[in-house]
Amino acid sequence: MLALQVLINGILLGGLYGLMALGMSLIWGVMNIVNIAHGALIMLGAYVTFWLFTLWGWDPFVSLPATIALLFVYGYCLQRFLLNLIVRAQLFLTLLITFGVEVVMVNLVRIFWSSDLRQVTPTYAGANFAVGGITIPYVRLWVFLTTVILSVLFLLLLEKTRLGRAIRATSEELRAARLTGIPVAHIYAVTFGLGAALAGAAGGLWGMLFPITPIMGGGLTLKSFVVAVLGGLGTMMGAIVGGLVLGLAESFTATYLGPTYPNAISFGLLVLILILRPTGLVGRRA
Numbered sequence: 001m002l003a004l005q006v007l008i009n010g011i012l013l014g015g016l017y018g019l020m021a022l023g024m025s026l027i028w029g030v031m032n033i034v035n036i037a038h039g040a041l042i043m044l045g046a047y048v049t050f051w052l053f054t055l056w057g058w059d060p061f062v063s064l065p066a067t068i069a070l071l072f073v074y075g076y077c078l079q080r081f082l083l084n085l086i087v088r089a090q091l092f093l094t095l096l097i098t099f100g101v102e103v104v105m106v107n108l109v110r111i112f113w114s115s116d117l118r119q120v121t122p123t124y125a126g127a128n129f130a131v132g133g134i135t136i137p138y139v140r141l142w143v144f145l146t147t148v149i150l151s152v153l154f155l156l157l158l159e160k161t162r163l164g165r166a167i168r169a170t171s172e173e174l175r176a177a178r179l180t181g182i183p184v185a186h187i188y189a190v191t192f193g194l195g196a197a198l199a200g201a202a203g204g205l206w207g208m209l210f211p212i213t214p215i216m217g218g219g220l221t222l223k224s225f226v227v228a229v230l231g232g233l234g235t236m237m238g239a240i241v242g243g244l245v246l247g248l249a250e251s252f253t254a255t256y257l258g259p260t261y262p263n264a265i266s267f268g269l270l271v272l273i274l275i276l277r278p279t280g281l282v283g284r285r286a
Helices: 002-031 038-056 064-081 091-113 138-160 162-172 174-179 184-209 214-231 236-256 262-276
Strands: 128-131 134-137
Touching (some): 002 038, 002 138, 002 184, 002 236, 038 064, 038 091, 038 184, 038 214, 064 184, 091 214, 138 184, 162 174, 162 184, 174 184, 214 262
Antiparallel strands (some): 128 134
8 A cells, every 4th residue: 555655646746857857858859958047947937936826825726827928938038138149059058058047046036035945835735635545635636737737738739839840840950940931049939938938837836845945946957857868858758757757766765765865766767777778768769
């Protein structure tokens, strides 16, 4: 029975991990940028949701579209007016610039909102129900269902819409995309905006499960990177699969080995997948 409870907990957590990594995989797949500021975007989304809940009493699930919209606009402007200048630069330069963006964001949040621990706690935060001896918190279940809905909508956008086809065309063959009239600079900005929006949604959901602080972004960037690499960096389904794998691994590790081991297991999985299958669990070999 304990193993089944741990399995459920791992799946519920893995859905959130997958949503966290979707934005990073998208930006890498289209623009070839490993976004070091990704965790800071998750952190910003958590704070937006927190303040909408605290100041105006918006339910965190109801306010999620506002968080997504705000982070999309922020990500679009950030890429269009700053990152677009170095989008085809060497990897080290893009890492340096995005790291600088993260440092600025973290320190601005510290200045305006302090470093106090905060969390989004709606009235139903502690409610749960039991099925066959398995306890499922309502918030974790709703967070998981929300990640599934957002992930499906995002994948449908990429596969079924004109914008999605333009994004995929730009990712697969940049020169041909330009020749067919696709506005590449705009598509890059939209792509980064979508990545930021997904990160913001993940942050809004994260704030209902865990405390939020200005410095939480660094660890979340690393976790998102691990998930993306596990599934296959640059592949959307890979992020979802990698999230579930990491969620299950951390859940079983925390239960059977102790709460200090999940991070070690996470990076152990990263090293193992890089050795055995560098393209990830879903990525195709060249």
